[in-house]
Amino acid sequence: MGRGRAKAKQTKVARALKYAGPETDFERLQRELATSKGELPEGGAYADEDDDVDGDEDDEALDDPYAKYYEGDDEEEQQHSA
Secondary structure, three states, X not given: OOHHHHHHHHHHHHHHHHHOXXXXXXXXXXHHHHHHOOOOOOOOOOOOOXXXXXXXXXXXXXXXXXXXXXXXXXXXXXXXXX
């Protein structure tokens, strides 16, 4: 059995164990199945209000806690090649 078939079977068994009970939440199961098919759930879980639509990447550097330790690869390459 290939990896894809094995994973599909594991997913099927996991869902059966997760939702086979007296308190089955069918709405949650429906949302899970919809997202696994690539459909967006209600509310657009993939939409992010803070998406950077103008292309500025400077904000990402401010959010990176390790940015202050970064000196840049270009400087190191110039020193080694000289």
